Amino acid sequence: MSAIPLVVAALSGATAAVATVADGALLASVPTVESPDSEPPSTGGGAVIADRSLPARERAHRALAFLRVAAHGTTGGAVAVALSGAGTPSALGGIGLLGAAIASVLVTESIARALGDILHDSATRVLAPFTRATETLLWPVVQLGAALDRGLQRFMVPPRSPEDARETAAEQFRQVVEAEPSVSNVTRDLLLGVFDFGETTVSEVMVPRVDMIALDRDTPWNEVVDRVRSAHHSRVPVYVGSVDEIVGVLYAKDLLSAVIADEEPADDWTALIREAQYIPSTKRIADQLRDFKASHTHIAIVVDEYGGTEGMVTIEDILEELVGEIRDEYDDEERHIEEEDGVRYWVSGRLTLDELSDALDADFRREEVSTIGGLIFELLGRVPRAGETLDIEGFRVIVERVVRRKVARVFLERRPSDGTEDDT
Numbered sequence: 001m002s003a004i005p006l007v008v009a010a011l012s013g014a015t016a017a018v019a020t021v022a023d024g025a026l027l028a029s030v031p032t033v034e035s036p037d038s039e040p041p042s043t044g045g046g047a048v049i050a051d052r053s054l055p056a057r058e059r060a061h062r063a064l065a066f067l068r069v070a071a072h073g074t075t076g077g078a079v080a081v082a083l084s085g086a087g088t089p090s091a092l093g094g095i096g097l098l099g100a101a102i103a104s105v106l107v108t109e110s111i112a113r114a115l116g117d118i119l120h121d122s123a124t125r126v127l128a129p130f131t132r133a134t135e136t137l138l139w140p141v142v143q144l145g146a147a148l149d150r151g152l153q154r155f156m157v158p159p160r161s162p163e164d165a166r167e168t169a170a171e172q173f174r175q176v177v178e179a180e181p182s183v184s185n186v187t188r189d190l191l192l193g194v195f196d197f198g199e200t201t202v203s204e205v206m207v208p209r210v211d212m213i214a215l216d217r218d219t220p221w222n223e224v225v226d227r228v229r230s231a232h233h234s235r236v237p238v239y240v241g242s243v244d245e246i247v248g249v250l251y252a253k254d255l256l257s258a259v260i261a262d263e264e265p266a267d268d269w270t271a272l273i274r275e276a277q278y279i280p281s282t283k284r285i286a287d288q289l290r291d292f293k294a295s296h297t298h299i300a301i302v303v304d305e306y307g308g309t310e311g312m313v314t315i316e317d318i319l320e321e322l323v324g325e326i327r328d329e330y331d332d333e334e335r336h337i338e339e340e341d342g343v344r345y346w347v348s349g350r351l352t353l354d355e356l357s358d359a360l361d362a363d364f365r366r367e368e369v370s371t372i373g374g375l376i377f378e379l380l381g382r383v384p385r386a387g388e389t390l391d392i393e394g395f396r397v398i399v400e401r402v403v404r405r406k407v408a409r410v411f412l413e414r415r416p417s418d419g420t421e422d423d424t
Helices: 003-028 054-085 090-118 120-126 128-137 139-155 162-179 185-197 221-231 252-261 285-295 315-323 353-360 372-380
Strands: 235-240 242-251 278-280 299-303 309-314 338-340 344-348 389-392 395-403 406-414
Touching: 003 054, 003 090, 003 120, 003 128, 054 128, 054 139, 120 128, 128 139, 221 235, 221 252, 235 299, 235 309, 242 252, 242 309, 285 299, 285 315, 309 315, 344 353, 353 372, 372 389, 372 406
Parallel strands: 278 299
Antiparallel strands: 235 242, 299 309, 338 344, 344 406, 389 395, 395 406
16 A cells, blocks of 8 residues: 555644644634735745634634645545555445545544644644735635635525514505505404504603603502592502602502591501502513513503613503593593594693594604694694694694693694794
């Protein structure tokens, strides 16, 4: 048997092992975002490539991968020549070639790559000249591979993400629902509300802090009963000192036995306070509805980033986003829009800009505020006064009533089409 094929096999196997160590170390290093130039790499001795940019690291990886494949092929060919020259029968030669291939892959791929992963910084520095030389030698092959990749990317349509596919399907369904004449208005609103439900946050449906009805924990028992009766709510938040310090929720049904007996609870009414649930205003209402179901509660306190009270949300507030407004005998009718001849409108200051835009067929929406009262505050930069007038989106807007620095009622009149446009 000639020794030359065995020497070639040993050298090519060693080359594949070194290339695997260098490649494993390279891929284990953290890439930088700096873009290198596109010229062939220099073979300057001992260049440190531990912090390669992504394009440069990809070129080095391609070169080392091609070198490994070529070295493995050379090893296999050399072993086959050595076995053939020794007169080994074909069956035994095939078995020997298979064993050599397995040993080569085990040593040069598994063990060598693990070594590169473990010693990535040290291996990268030591093998930097080898990697640079490989890049320079195989530069034409690397560029050809990159060109083929770019060509394939132009002709292959990238797969759409699941989010894009869902959004496309949802938009198509919206169009079908809106265009279908057999769908009633109630059904249409319910179906379209389902799509917005998943993205709506608590801040969009909550009762703001200024409209909350809450009890001070130091309130005497007889006043507690009167306050709960006048609130017309089954659950009332309880605070200490200020509304920013909500300590729990009082359930009206827990007072029933004491009210019927016409006596104060033996352990004081504060013993009836239940634990409150606190949530951020950015939480999605779909997630909060699941939490309500899991915890068997119907109310949560909304807190801001500083821990103060921003408002509260109930299960009714969330369900109204899905099925529309749920009214009882105590609800404030001012949230409705009163219309006259399609020109004049009276609305509550709490009416959302989305609702106002849809009803008046104009875009009042703003990023910073959500209600018409908030929009007036933003445009004036101060607390409005009753009777003040603004021009907004082709409408003359008059502040009709202000209650404790809160815009309670607003009048809007559509200007003629040739009238003055929004000057805000």
